[in-house]
């Protein structure tokens with residue numbers, strides 16, 4: 001008999017994966033170029049040439065065991081130092097190697113951060129709708145309960161009244177994701193400072209630390225003219241979770257980190273605690289080759305300009321067709337209102353035009369749908385008549 005909780009979870013497999021698989025089937029029938037698959041957040045631009053070059057050079061010049069051997073549990077020094085120096089240079093922080101823990105992507109980073117702060121059964125983690133749907137299994141797998149603050153659907157900034165109502169004594173951490181999947185919205189400085197003030201007040205009221213876990217895989221995907229404040233500079237008790245998956249288009253390489261704010265209460269021990277968590281979960285020693293490669297290319301990104309171009313076209317055209325949407329400030333997602341309250345029914349109807357969209361309910365925000373526009377611009381343009389026909393069904 002297998003663990004019943006996991007067996008039960010197999011009945012609730014990812015909606016996004018299901019839609020993506022449907023897209024593959026449909027592509028086999030009508031051709032890949034005729035399916036407008038906006039389901040999956042898989043980057044669509046190549047990795048930086050310098051990154052591929054660094055891998056080739058490392059393989060040619062470095063000792064086999066340095067490249068293919070186990071990494072130290074906390075990560076390879078060179079990578080940890082490069083991350084700390086990059087964050088200090090860009091955001092005026094004062095991280096040192098001892099504050100950086102290398103992980104397998106942002107998923108690994110968030111999972112470690114959550115386990116580090118959760119103690120008692122029933123401890124709570126706050127997340128804000130709309131939220132990345134994997135937060136629920138991450139939180140529950142770490143023994144916590146995800147408490148979702150409903151969305152402010154006019155701006156997709158934070159609904160502070162709802163947050164204050166839900167911030168009870170069991171809350172051990174607040175999980176934010178900016179720039180946001182699925183809304184594409186970037187939290188303003190005002191939002192972050194207001195959040196920081198509430199967390200400070202609640203720490204004093206309840207007499208225990210409340211961590212801010214900032215999940216930032218889209219940090220580099222910010223559009224022209226948008227300011228994306230560095231979250232950890234607003235609040236001392238912050239764990240910053242990062243991934244190179246999206247900025248360098250390398251999600252399959254599984255590489256990221258947690259950066260522990262040097263001003264946080266547990267700055268002296270948090271990274272060692274993460275090391276112990278890895279022992280328990282078996283998710284230890286992220287790939288050495290990838291750590292060495294990101295250390296050499298810490299300031300590089302893929303050419304991300306296609307995402308802004310796609311956003312500009314989709315936002316302009318969809319709003320002209322009658323869709324209502326908060327304009328994204330970054331990422332490669334947008335999150336318009338569905339043209340009927342039932343977002344699932346709406347996305348089902350979109351399939352008629354081979355438009356694959358993801359219902360908002362899975363992100364804790366029904367009545368909306370997600371467009372992952374990490375696809376070629378020519379395909380975005382060819383998909384517009386499909387959006388138009390869909391809109392006409394509702395709006396005439």
Ligand code: PLP
Pocket residue numbers: 041104105106107108132177181215217242243244245251256
């Ligand atoms: N967090 C958010 C908000 C994401 O969108 C994703 C992936 O899409 C992840 C975490 C996981 O990222 P990674 O592939 O780096 O583990």
